[in-house]
Amino acid sequence: MLLALVLACAPKPVAVVDAPPPAPVEHVPPAPSPLSARPFTVPAVAEGRLKNGARVAVVENHEAPLVSVTLSFAAGGLSDPPGKVGLSAATLDLMNEGAGKRDAVGISAELRRIGASLGTSSGTDGSSLSATCLRDKLEPTLDLLADVLLRPTFPEKDWTRIKQLWIDDLAAARASPARIADRVMSRVLFGDGYRGRRYDEASLAKIGVRDMKAWYKANLSPAQTLVLVGGDITLAEVVPLLDARLGGWKTPPVKLPSRPAPPPLGATTVHLVDKPDAPQSVVRAAAYVARPGDPDWMALSVANTAMGGQFASRINLNLREKQGFTYGARTSLGYDLAGGSWGFSSNIRTDATGPALVELFKELREARGERPLADQEVDEGRGAAVNGYALRFETPDYLLGQVDTMWTYELPADWVSGYLDRARAVTTAAAQAAFATRVDPDKLALVVVGSAAAVRPQLEALGLPVVLHDVDGNVIGER
Template identity: 30%
Template sequence: MTATTNAVTHRSAEEIGRTAAGPRTLPPLGPTRAVPLPDVEEQTLPSGLRVLVAHRPGVPMVELRLRVPFAAPDDAGTAEHPAVAELLSSTLLTGTESRDRVGIDDELAAVGADLGVSVDPERLQVSGSGLSAGLPDLLSVLADVLTSATHPDGEVARERERLVERISVARAQPRTIAREALQRRRFGDHPITREMPTGEEVAAVAPEQVRALQAAALVPGGSILTLVGDIDPGATLAQVEKALAGWVSDTLARELSPPPPITPGDLQLVHRPGSVQSQLRLSAPALRRDDPRYAPLQLANLVFGGYFSSRWMENVREDKGYTYGAHSGVEFVPAGAVLGVETDVASDVTAAALLETRYELGRLGAVPPTAAEVDAARAYAVGSLLISLDNQGGLASTVAALAADGLGVEWLREHPARLEAVTVEQVAEAALEFFAPSAFTGVLVGDADVIGAGVRALGGVTGP
């Protein structure tokens, strides 16, 4: 008997991509597939808490987002507020009048749930998720910590020590130094710049201050609770109203005042002795989501530096090799928005990277985006938006963020169509208006003794 062996021939990627007539042509993109968005039912409770609920089946889970405006008071307590707020967020889940830390953790774990707390100059946010069937238990724990968290002395002392250590590590990081310098450069001494307290400020906080801040500022009036998942909206609204009936206050949550508008100007050179890298951070005014020109600005930003195939990334990473990553994007602030441009580069190419960044900003207006560039950016914008909404957590976070801006799910439904309707000419207009180098200010963090002469020679740089 003779065995016959059939030889297997493996083709290379180049061979697969070609035919006898030449390279294979890619098929055109098909129509954008819409992601069905649920209706959002809304109710404002007598306490002033705004509740948003959306039914999103698929997995038997529910996502929770509670946003409480948490700005500093307009009095002598403003300076210490960030430190006290950080400790409040760290100890909110460490004990109540009826549950200790272990009890809270065990009760949440029993229904497959979790809760986490974060705070910044604008808001305190409680985020979590759990099994849909366990929503009453999740709401019970949430109500308990909102109304009777005790912030035990021992827990405050323990978290205070940990927080001081974390802040010490964070403040030594170049990105933290650059972020703080940028915030001061564009917003001066506005409270929005106080994103991280100092270790000394945290160390000085007493448990009584944490408990006093909870009583004064962690209030329902002006807050927004968003729930998305495999839940019945009507029944969920009733559950929330019952569970949070005891969370009341005569005061409203404190909204952060709008920061001053960005003033274009020179970059500030921030000296970081011994640094082998430089952090380049530029910023300019931008638009909020409800502005008719937001969609053209969004596409112009993508063409410039908003995704991997952008002009700036192609220049400073793919062509020049100055950096591993470069990114631009819109950041929303109270009553406004700002455009951010950032990259980290080695010290010896800092001046060259700054030169190429300014070149690409100017080129975006002088050599407007082509139809191909706009179409690629549009496909990315629509696709990434739909992907971000294709799960309960992404939808909950987006609905919560939009609600804080006074927008609803209709904005989400209509935004892909707005992006599809943007013309190349509108993108060119946005590029010329918002990406002109003269519209920017910012900071350059690095060893001034190494990079100073080179960047100053380019002009528009002040500092040591």
């Protein structure tokens, strides 16, 4: 069939001199039909343990001679002692500033000499140390990684320097509308607990390198470490290399803080931060809706895709493609130690901020009542999940990230292996019910960072309570 069409469409190689010019024929491309599907299987995760008990997961990929190694630690910002918020982040940051016989500059020089990169990171729910290198430079890279993990020196002068960089960054965050919105949303959702706890100048002033040495000793233990390895290497090859370097690390297990409870939300309130003369409002909405292991999670996810999770979804097609209020509007599901949350995010032209929220609430309400999700929308949302799955496994990163997520958030063992079956099983009724019962437009936290003079009247016209905050999320006025 295809071949016949090809011949019909092929340009004539030679012009016939005496023939009249052919009448223009309207081009009609043949309707495309799918080829035969190719099989896909999720790559294997090879699991093992180091001699000291740390769990190891390896995802092989031999396409390029690169290897990545990440040590994921269960302890993070949640383990910061009262009054010293930022201690875990400072500790992780400093581990990389001096280790073994090298200072910060020496570590960097050795890494660059071998073409490797190494970094530390920390969040509220955990922290990590990771490195990427060429396969033939794995051993010197692991030597450095072991120095950073086992022999950090916590130099006082480097903390003085890093602390100032962090204080400067706080000033930068307070000047950025997008970062203000994220910081204020955390405060709105959690007050001064869990993700509402953020370091500031006062808490950093109380943190010294002695605190870091203590936090380091008390919180990082092989029993609460997951080693994630990806790339041009096997489990059998990497375990002896890791054992040789990390085998002596035997800190006993630590007691991790208890999980924070998801916050109860009252009636939908707008939390407004003034950014005078801003041409756009940064708008965020959020609520905790379900734990990621919840039986409804996949149905909720499919429903969210149809509502706002992708370009051609109800909310983006309305706010962007119909109304032209924004460059884009998306909704998403996420999870942290408190549970799973639903969120909305968009940057909206200042004069359209109120009208855009009217449309957002209309979409959320109609989906619960007069315009429930249609079979086709759910089919398409389910299709996006099922059909797009294979591409995530092109590099080891996604699968290793899922192994880490399952460990951090105690997700069911079939989180990855059962994904496709769970997605295929979502019915229209299940998606509709999950969304309608979990995402309640009357119980959302809304944050708007924009021109208060221009936006406040628009928000009040919606009949929603408006609370004014400063850039750090402190309440400064209520109406």
